[in-house]
Amino acid sequence: MNKTITKYGTIALSVLISIGAFLFWYIAYPHAMSYQEQYQLFLWTSDYFVERVSLPGGLADWLGEFIVQFYYVEWLGALLLALLYVALQRLTARLLPPKWGVLSLVPVLMLWWLMGDINVLLSLPVAIVLALALACVMPRRYSWIDVAVLPVAYWLIGPIVWLYIVVRAVQLGWKHLWTAGWMVAVQLMAYAWLLPQWPLQQALTGLNYYRIPLHYPQWSGYDKDMYELIRMDYLVRHERWDDIVKRAGEYRVNTPFWSNCVNLALSQKRLLADRMFDFYQSGEDALVMPRTRDLTSMLPSAEAFWRLGMVNSAQRYMFDTQESILNARKSGRCTKRIAECMLVNGHYKAAKKQLDLLKKSLYYSSWANSVILSDDWVNAQPEYRRLRQLRYKENFLYSYEEMDKMFGLLFMNNTDNKMALDYFLAQMLLKGNLKGFQQYLGAAQQYGGYRQMPLGYQDVMRCIQMQGNVQGSPFANYAKRMMGGQQQ
Template identity: 30%
Template sequence: MAFTYFFYFYQFHLHFEEQLQMFLFTKSYFYDFLSRPGGLTDYLGTFFMQFYFVSWAGALIIAFLLILLQYQVFAISSKINNYHKIDYFLISFIPSFLIWGLLCNENISINILITSIIILFFAQLYLILKKRAIRWIFFLFASPFLFWIAGGEFWIFNLICFVIELFYYKHLKISEYFVLALLMIITTSSPIIFSWLARLQYPLNRLWWGPWYSRYPIVSPTTFLLSWLSIPFSIFITTILPETSKRKNAIILKSLLFLVIFSGGVFIVIGSSDQKKEKIMSYDYYARNEKWDKIIELANKKDPKDPLSVTCLNLALAKTGVMGDAMFRYFQNGIEGLLPTFQRDFVTPFVAGEVYYHLGFLNTSLRYNFEAMEAIPDHKKSVRAMKRMAEVNLLNEEYKVAEKYLNLLSKTLFYREWAKHTLSIINNPKAINENTEWEKLKKYQFTEDFLFSEQEKDQMLGLSLLHCPTNKMVYEYLMAYTLLNRDLKHFYEYYPLGKEIYYKKIPSHYQEALILFWSIQPLGLDNIPNMIDVPVKQKFIQFVNDYSSEEYKTKKELFQKKYSQTYWYYYYFINQII
């Protein structure tokens, strides 16, 4: 179930998480993780997360770890019950379902699952130690050790050990209860003790609740607590429930238990899923990997509405050469769906950076990717940003800087071959120009410094077009910018800038904008040049007649169906929707 879910229905969440890490196969990288509490599980989590690059591998890892967690819970509970009450096997699925729900959040790390597995492994070791003195010595050292390698969830080990002592070994004297309670207090205070002894530079609340289970340092611990406590609860509850195997209604009870647990699990997973984000991530993934036809295919199934998805769609239309003919066949939500405003987060700059990279604004793309990487809340480096920054510095002929990024990427698993190949041609301009995309971008890039202005994007596009008049994509983005702003005056002024760009015919939306511009001039429709196709003229006249009549107000759906794929409909109506 978990494999099917993450591979078929949630794969783009995996790709999104993969791009926000950079696992390096180096000793220093490993030692850096070991130097902080919870570092080992964070290291293992990042190691597994790199395999999200291949969605089926990521789904397989998550599914395997969830099954392993369920097996460990069942193994401990069945051992405590002397292998009776195996009818309650289904209860062991509760922690796996809860953690599965947590993993639906792209900001919750797989660390939380790995930590639970490590804790249960130590609990299994505790369970096989027969001598009490040895067990308690093991407990005294294992609990603080778990805090250091696994983080704030370590105290779940204490609770499980308490349940084991109470229901498996039993027969404790009052003095032994006192010793056990003292051990519990000492070991549970590990965050305080380590914070004082090791001078840890973390707030105490972060040491208790993490600190590496979530990408954000400050989170509500409620959901974590629920999933953590479900582990000792699933073990404890089986010790107090009666056996059902000898009852006449055993089959009914098992069926009810199955229904409750699995329907509850499905409810948790579905309730935790965010298909809206999954759709946005799919657009971003395809844009990142330049799968333009996939983006258009997605949009043909259902119009994207959010700005980031529309940004990726417009980029795909431009890259496939149909922007001027197809842009307004899809929903448009203004300039934010063309060139998103810079946001201080780790999502929007990546998407906007893709657009600026393909437009030839290489330094702007570099800045956006760097800012996105630095905005990642857990301070990890991003392979996506590193790769883009290496490319831009290579094209800028900043070979030493590019080499620094490429050397890091060469120590990763899935980007190693690309990095090594790029390193081999780093001082060979001829080999660099053999890459058709890089050759084109070097032609587009600015040769003089200028200050990029977020508030004057049309002027930035204009400067780029003046620098390289054959840059078709920049020209189409400039035209799209004026059209989305309903700025027909500047559209008409900028339109001749495309004289060096070859079109077999004037793109449809440009014709629609031109005829609309001329229609509001003093001469009206009487002197429209012959450059406008006859079908476009006829459809515009029909649009004007329909819009002028009162009939369209009572037949808005019919009117929308008839004209929604024209620029005229956007010009007059979409502002009401936005």
């Protein structure tokens, strides 16, 4: 009876883990999966496989990226993660005495919490599962087999093979501690002979478990502000503008990234002139950020540039973002946008190189295969045709401090570009250029398509007339905060 209860209790635990993990990732944290998916580009080629397995831990890395590519389809990504958690729980239960089966939940919960660090790569949990699976299939009486298995296991799954060594020491009995000793010796000799080009610290802790080289996962769990910014970027990527505006009214993160996302959503709903200062504005960088070499900050700015018609700036920001990925991966999202920028600019030879990469992927290949490298095809696409009409007609350099002038020039090149007009006036307000705002306010009335002056502009004019002494004025509050140098 007790064996039956233990058996079915473990199965019930597996079912609960699978349901909980699926709902967690699919309902609560789909943006976390999107974040991981957009910073890799899995290619279905033998060269890609060989490149991955040519490094220690390469098989775990390849399998991790293989799974992550399916995050593009949220329910499928959540399902695969749930199965991975269940595999970890079942393997742990098999290695434990039957009466301790409930403890198989502990490593699952620990891994779940650890994956709250956005830089933990899926190759780490994959390697853990492979190490436990190897321990389960190895015969428990013959330790000499490990002499051949250990170097191969290290090369395939990386330093997590230490977990395998610990499990084997327990299986063989602590009286065989000498066995664990020579196992370690075999590993250390392999590190010294096979990996002279890698720092010993990195060889011992993993080349592909963590996105930042020579750093370790943080046990900080799911930081609310960090994941809120990831959510905003996810909503921008999928053009869910209403959801962004709604979310901005519920929770805010006082960063330029957050302001960029909210203002972009407002502009797409033609609400920027009315409601911009109803939300937190970080300062002059609230519309687009200056170039920042990291893998996240410039994404909403690049999306804004793309929709404005500043195609070259969008391409440059996306390229810099991709090159800032610390584990030197390509990005499916960035590569596609770079290819689109090249298509709009008519740089077909350069675009072909990006398209050839995307054609070897799973979820970007259908779009890449549909592209025809010709002006006729590009002009037949409504979005690309519109961007060709909006973009600058000449190439030139500019500094970030002149961004308001660039928005104004973009609008003057095509007065139908209402987003450029909104960004032009908004940037002057963010900089405190009230004289310039008043000078060009007539353009908003003439070309903005408004039936009446937007509420936000009315508020600004009242503040100018009353010298900022307007109770409850959103713009007055922003101006006072900027003058006081306080970021609230």
